[in-house]
Amino acid sequence: MTLESLSRDERLYRMRHSAAHVMAEAVFEMFPEAKFAIGPPIDTGFYYDFELPRPLTPEDLPQIEARMRRRLESDVAFERSEMPKDEALRQFHDQPFKIELIEGIAAASVSLYRQGEFLDLCEGPHVERTGQVPPFKLLNVAGAYWRGDEKRPMLQRIYGAMFETQEELDDYLQRLDEATKRDHRKLGRELGLYMTSDLVGSGLPLLLPKGATVRRLLEEYMLEQERIAGYQHVYTPDLGKVELYKISGHWEHYRDSMYPPMQLEHEELVLTPMNCPHHILIYQNELHSYRDLPVRIAEFGTMYRYEKSGVVGGLSRVRAINLNDAHIFCTPDQIKSEFGGVMRLIERAYATLGITEYAFRLSLGDATNTEKYVQSAAIWELGERVLREALLELGAPFVEAPNEAAFYGPKVDLQIRDVLGREETMSTIQVDFHLPEQFGLTYIGEDGGQHRPVILHRGVIGATERMMAYLIELYAGAFPAWLAPVQAMVIPIADRHAAYAHRVRDELRNQGFRADVDRRNERMNAKIRDAQLQKVPYMLVVGDREAEAEAVAVRTRAGEDLKAMPLFQFIDRLRDEVATAMDPEATVREAVG
Numbered sequence: 001m002t003l004e005s006l007s008r009d010e011r012l013y014r015m016r017h018s019a020a021h022v023m024a025e026a027v028f029e030m031f032p033e034a035k036f037a038i039g040p041p042i043d044t045g046f047y048y049d050f051e052l053p054r055p056l057t058p059e060d061l062p063q064i065e066a067r068m069r070r071r072l073e074s075d076v077a078f079e080r081s082e083m084p085k086d087e088a089l090r091q092f093h094d095q096p097f098k099i100e101l102i103e104g105i106a107a108a109s110v111s112l113y114r115q116g117e118f119l120d121l122c123e124g125p126h127v128e129r130t131g132q133v134p135p136f137k138l139l140n141v142a143g144a145y146w147r148g149d150e151k152r153p154m155l156q157r158i159y160g161a162m163f164e165t166q167e168e169l170d171d172y173l174q175r176l177d178e179a180t181k182r183d184h185r186k187l188g189r190e191l192g193l194y195m196t197s198d199l200v201g202s203g204l205p206l207l208l209p210k211g212a213t214v215r216r217l218l219e220e221y222m223l224e225q226e227r228i229a230g231y232q233h234v235y236t237p238d239l240g241k242v243e244l245y246k247i248s249g250h251w252e253h254y255r256d257s258m259y260p261p262m263q264l265e266h267e268e269l270v271l272t273p274m275n276c277p278h279h280i281l282i283y284q285n286e287l288h289s290y291r292d293l294p295v296r297i298a299e300f301g302t303m304y305r306y307e308k309s310g311v312v313g314g315l316s317r318v319r320a321i322n323l324n325d326a327h328i329f330c331t332p333d334q335i336k337s338e339f340g341g342v343m344r345l346i347e348r349a350y351a352t353l354g355i356t357e358y359a360f361r362l363s364l365g366d367a368t369n370t371e372k373y374v375q376s377a378a379i380w381e382l383g384e385r386v387l388r389e390a391l392l393e394l395g396a397p398f399v400e401a402p403n404e405a406a407f408y409g410p411k412v413d414l415q416i417r418d419v420l421g422r423e424e425t426m427s428t429i430q431v432d433f434h435l436p437e438q439f440g441l442t443y444i445g446e447d448g449g450q451h452r453p454v455i456l457h458r459g460v461i462g463a464t465e466r467m468m469a470y471l472i473e474l475y476a477g478a479f480p481a482w483l484a485p486v487q488a489m490v491i492p493i494a495d496r497h498a499a500y501a502h503r504v505r506d507e508l509r510n511q512g513f514r515a516d517v518d519r520r521n522e523r524m525n526a527k528i529r530d531a532q533l534q535k536v537p538y539m540l541v542v543g544d545r546e547a548e549a550e551a552v553a554v555r556t557r558a559g560e561d562l563k564a565m566p567l568f569q570f571i572d573r574l575r576d577e578v579a580t581a582m583d584p585e586a587t588v589r590e591a592v593g
């Protein structure tokens with residue numbers, strides 16, 4: 001079979017897989033004592049996991065690459081062979097990971113591939129000759145647990161990028177470079193948005209004043225949208241008794257993600273892993289009739305979850321999660337219209353935030369996994385049917401994901417991708433017939449009898465941390481004016497303009513804007529450049545003429561010179577810009593008339 005007769009995906013699979021073997025051979029030449037784990041192709045290239053006598057450094061990569069190129073040029077064949085398992089165990093006697101793999105194979109014999117002197121346990125397929133491996137580049141080294149299990153040894157994983165042509169590879173490397181520049185962990189530090197500390201712990205970022213401003217703006221925006229949509233906001237504590245979570249079922253199905261209990265006097269307390277039980281108690285605090293429903297209880301609540309240290313990172317996956325949370329208590333008849341209402345909130349929020357790329361996922365349970373999910377066929381069937389119908393009515397294409405539901409019911413998740421292409425859940429709408437049952441929730445129906453409400457759990461902008469991570473990358477740190485931590489930087493030309501600069505700043509602050517003065521003893525151009533680097537939307541340069549005329553000379557962070565204008569005119573302009581951005585539909589309404 002020739003390579004040309006294969007589909008592009010099949011060709012690339014073989015090429016990338018072959019490159020992984022050639023990389024393993026190069027590593028073997030440099031470290032004869034290396035232990036080899038696995039080396040599969042991935043959709044942008046390949047990787048291989050090794051246990052090595054020392055940590056690799058970035059300087060090692062060019063060396064490995066050079067050895068790989070020599071092997072590719074020598075154009076030797078990939079040869080497949082088979083070996084009985086016991087012989088393979090002898091062959092790989094000093095390779096513990098390979099032995100574990102061989103022992104896991106059910107067949108009596110195993111398949112091997114050889115190029116030159118290098119033999120690897122492998123199912124294939126490969127290209128015929130090393131010369132058929134196209135352009136590649138080794139990217140970086142990362143830690144990876146053997147079999148993804150944090151209790152097993154930590155290995156070193158070398159990533160390589162590979163495409164069929166040099167153009168495609170260059171294109172990918174350029175996108176990767178761009179993505180690295182947008183990485184919210186890098187920008188978060190450079191723009192002074194958040195910090196981390198070993199003394200606080202992993203997955204527990206500290207928001208600095210600028211990051212705190214962004215979070216507060218997101219919260220204020222959502223609180224207002226929710227107020228309009230008829231939500232009632234509450235505050236609940238971050239602790240609760242274990243008993244509460246025994247009733248809710250978290251203790252049985254969610255304990256692995258919870259922090260262990262604290263024994264205090266006669267109480268056993270845990271940090272809240274979710275806000276639902278507290279909100280349920282608030283619903284239960286009063287009697288409800290069908291006329292009150294839906295009751296929508298909302299809170300920017302903090303949830304504490306034990307996320308494995310290998311998966312926490314930056315702001316996108318944290319251990320103390322500030323969630324734009326709400327629980328809607330409604331009649332079964334109201335589920336669909338409430339679902340629609342939440343969807344409208346999500347659509348409006350995404351339009352305001354500039355989020356245009358997202359996908360719907362119907363996240364389902366798994367009847368065989370009794371540990372993770374509550375057992376009730378009726379709950380799962382009903383929930384799934386309601387969500388499916390709601391999605392179909394919405395007309396949105398969606399994918400289905402088994403084993404991604406909440407323990408109490410199925411959900412619709414809105415999936416977004418970060419700059420590196422990793423998928424995360426941003427917003428979620430969940431149908432829950434379980435918790436109302438556990439807490440014996442009721443409302444008085446039209447017939448005067450007691451009925452069970454349904455709970456919709458929902459997050460619109462999701463976790464503020466995750467949303468911030470996404471927005472930092474989306475805007476490469478250059479937030480739109482309404483969301484920028486500092487909207488205008490006032491830059492006095494000389495020391496004698498400082499008093500006027502402060503007056504300008506104070507006027508802006510009094511009018512509700514976020515402004516600072518750059519009083520450093522630096523040249524004006526340096527100050528303008530620094531404000532640009534800090535992605536401040538507007539720089540207001542003030543000198544004699546501006547002070548005289550109550551004006552400001554306006555420059556944008558994009559480098560545009562808007563010239564001098566009266567201060568009130570700049571304020572009007574900024575106010576319009578913010579108002580339009582925060583309510584994109586208003587512009588449409590105006591245009592339509």
Ligand code: TSB
Nearest residue numbers: 274316317318321425426428457458459462463466
């Ligand atoms: C929506 N009880 C529901 C709530 O009422 C709930 O907690 N659902 S959840 O478990 O799916 O979490 C809600 C959202 O929080 C997720 O959709 C996701 O956007 C966000 N989230 C969950 N875990 C993390 C985390 N470790 N870091 C950042 N965000 C997270």
Ligand code: ZN
Nearest residue numbers: 274275276457
């Ligand atoms: Zn909930």
